[in-house]
Amino acid sequence: MSVSRADVERVAALAELAVAPGDLAELTAQMDRIVGFVAQLSALGDLSIGAAEPMGPRETPLRDDIVVPADLVHGPPELAPEFVDGFFVVPKLGAMEEP
Amino acid sequence: MSAREVAVAVGERLAEAERAGLNATLAWSEAALLAEADRVDALPEPGPLHALPVAIKDNIVTTGLPTTCGSRILAGYRSPFDATVVDRLHAAGAMVACKTNLDEFAMGSSTEHSAYGRVRHPMDPSRVPGGSSGGSAALVASGAVPMALGSETGGSVRQPASFCGVVGVKPTYGRVSRYGLVAFGSSLDCVSVFARTVGDAARVLRVIAGPDPRDATTLAAPPIAPLRSGATLSGTTIGVPREYFPGDLDRGVRAGCDAALARMRELGATIVEVSLPHSSLAVPTYYIIAPAEAAANLARFDGARYGTRAPAAGDVRALYRATRGAGFGAEVRRRILVGTYVLSAGYYDAYYGHAQAARRRIAGDFSSAFAAGVDLLFAPTTPTTAFKAGEKTGDPVSMYLADVFVCPASLAGLPAMSLPIGRSEGLPVGGQLIAPALAEARMLAAAAALESVLDATGEVR
Numbered sequence: 001m002s003v004s005r006a007d008v009e010r011v012a013a014l015a016e017l018a019v020a021p022g023d024l025a026e027l028t029a030q031m032d033r034i035v036g037f038v039a040q041l042s043a044l045g046d047l048s049i050g051a052a053e054p055m056g057p058r059e060t061p062l063r064d065d066i067v068v069p070a071d072l073v074h075g076p077p078e079l080a081p082e083f084v085d086g087f088f089v090v091p092k093l094g095a096m097e098e099p
Numbered sequence: 100m101s102a103r104e105v106a107v108a109v110g111e112r113l114a115e116a117e118r119a120g121l122n123a124t125l126a127w128s129e130a131a132l133l134a135e136a137d138r139v140d141a142l143p144e145p146g147p148l149h150a151l152p153v154a155i156k157d158n159i160v161t162t163g164l165p166t167t168c169g170s171r172i173l174a175g176y177r178s179p180f181d182a183t184v185v186d187r188l189h190a191a192g193a194m195v196a197c198k199t200n201l202d203e204f205a206m207g208s209s210t211e212h213s214a215y216g217r218v219r220h221p222m223d224p225s226r227v228p229g230g231s232s233g234g235s236a237a238l239v240a241s242g243a244v245p246m247a248l249g250s251e252t253g254g255s256v257r258q259p260a261s262f263c264g265v266v267g268v269k270p271t272y273g274r275v276s277r278y279g280l281v282a283f284g285s286s287l288d289c290v291s292v293f294a295r296t297v298g299d300a301a302r303v304l305r306v307i308a309g310p311d312p313r314d315a316t317t318l319a320a321p322p323i324a325p326l327r328s329g330a331t332l333s334g335t336t337i338g339v340p341r342e343y344f345p346g347d348l349d350r351g352v353r354a355g356c357d358a359a360l361a362r363m364r365e366l367g368a369t370i371v372e373v374s375l376p377h378s379s380l381a382v383p384t385y386y387i388i389a390p391a392e393a394a395a396n397l398a399r400f401d402g403a404r405y406g407t408r409a410p411a412a413g414d415v416r417a418l419y420r421a422t423r424g425a426g427f428g429a430e431v432r433r434r435i436l437v438g439t440y441v442l443s444a445g446y447y448d449a450y451y452g453h454a455q456a457a458r459r460r461i462a463g464d465f466s467s468a469f470a471a472g473v474d475l476l477f478a479p480t481t482p483t484t485a486f487k488a489g490e491k492t493g494d495p496v497s498m499y500l501a502d503v504f505v506c507p508a509s510l511a512g513l514p515a516m517s518l519p520i521g522r523s524e525g526l527p528v529g530g531q532l533i534a535p536a537l538a539e540a541r542m543l544a545a546a547a548a549l550e551s552v553l554d555a556t557g558e559v560r
Contacts, residue, residue: 003440007440008436010443011436011439011440011443012436014439014443015394015398015423015435015436015439016398016401016416016419016420016423017420017423017424017427017432017435017436018420018421018423018424018425019424019432020424027432027433027436030433030495031433031436031437031440033494033495033496034386034433034437034495034496034499035437035440035441037383037386037496037499038383038384038386038387038437038441038450038454039383039449039450040383041380041383041384041387041450041453041454041457042449042450042453044380044453044457046456047380047453047456047457047459047460064312068312070180071180072179072180073162073179073180074177074179075179078179
């Protein structure tokens with residue numbers, strides 16, 4: 001598996017990350033090295049066969065369904081760019097969408 | 100000493116550490132220290148950590164000091180709330196001494212990837228203190244503070260503890276609340292503890308551990324029992340995993356581990372060799388899972404929800420891209436890109452699916468060893484002592500391999516710790532104990548027994 005310049009440009013776009021054109025060659029080489037290193041797992045075949053050890057908590061813990069006020073030092077009016085009459089003011093969705 | 104006197108003394112030590120060029124602190128002030136002292140003096144009764152100064156890694160949020168995660172993108176950010184661990188330290192009478200330098204967003208093994216400059220090893224400034232919690236480790240090792248909090252995702256407390264010659268304890272995944280820990284790899288992240296002695300680390304861990312309604316991943320487990328007194332390991336079986344002692348292991352590290360095992364045998368422990376056959380998969384597994392989770396967790400730093408906003412012409416996506424491109428450093432960008440790559444359509448099963456299966460294999464190895472009658476595992480914490488600054492920055496994979504002995508316990512969610520077991524050519528060597536889930540008390544008791552009979556500052560032979 002080798003990572004191409006086009007791969008890096010594609011994942012950078014997916015990750016919403018600007019990459020300067022001058023950095024692309026080095027990033028591509030480093031990504032190729034890292035992906036090549038982790039790809040050794042794929043070469044081992046299906047590791048899930050016989051691997052029954054569950055990971056993480058044995059059951060999903062649920063917290064009580066109770067609303068507790070957040071103990072904030074700075075309240076929402078101080079944190080939000082715009083906060084009017086108890087509401088956050090956000091841009092209209094249409095204004096944020098690509099044409 | 101009054102809390103105010105302690106605060107003044109700590110301020111002098113932090114200033115001294117700054118003058119020495121450690122670059123281990125990102126934020127502290129005499130005024131903030133005195134405010135902490137006044138808060139302690141106002142408590143109705145002294146707590147278990149009365150007036151003890153604790154340094155806090157700068158990815159744990161505090162209201163009194165900014166939280167930057169070592170990143171330009173969070174320059175000057177002030178959290179509106181304290182992390183649960185900070186609340187619990189405060190309730191126990193401790194004082195927040197400072198915020199400590201780290202690899203940006205806790206991604207690194209040398210604390211060379213901070214936007215605010217690299218941290219220097221307190222015993223040799225040409226070397227690294229390890230990472231990502233290098234600032235916390237260096238401050239404890241230099242004597243500026245007795246205790247510090249760090250965070251572990253893949254060994255970021257044990258590895259710097261080993262390099263700097265201090266104690267570093269990672270609890271069971273879910274033992275300590277992550278509310279207020281800036282998320283990196285959510286299935287791995289653990290708030291962890293540094294101290295100069297096992298006893299001090301145990302005291303801090305007991306204070307910060309326990310269920311938290313604000314973190315649904317915390318475990319409703321009985322509290323960690325107080326540290327037993329008495330230096331004996333009679334009746335304890337210590338497993339030594341052969342995969343952690345490869346032929347090319349540093350000679351000094353091997354000698355330190357051999358000496359520590361001899362001391363444990365003298366204390367009454369039974370030493371047996373065990374095998375953890377999937378250990379070699381841990382680093383590649385970690386470097387799929389952690390970047391994948393990081394790519395999702397760091398999506399919030401976009402200049403709109405969080406972060407310093409970069410000036411950008413155009414639409415909101417141009418704003419996101421410009422902010423993130425300018426705000427994140429090289430290692431964070433690499434990991435976001437790798438994480439996005441391994442999760443992208445067509446690659447998910449080949450990378451992430453395989454990594455999840457490998458993770459189960461690694462956890463299964465530990466379960467089998469403990470089920471076979473081993474109480475604790477002992478191994479080196481790191482393959483070498485502290486390396487030179489710049490030695491591994493040119494090759495990310497070479498840096499990742501510095502975590503080869505600490506990644507497996509993180510992937511399995513097990514408690515593990517490093518304690519100093521001697522020095523090789525003047526540099527600290529760390530020994531690692533790994534315990535079954537929730538067996539922190541057993542692990543800490545064994546470490547305290549070993550600590551009591553070891554000369555941690557003596558040259559190993």
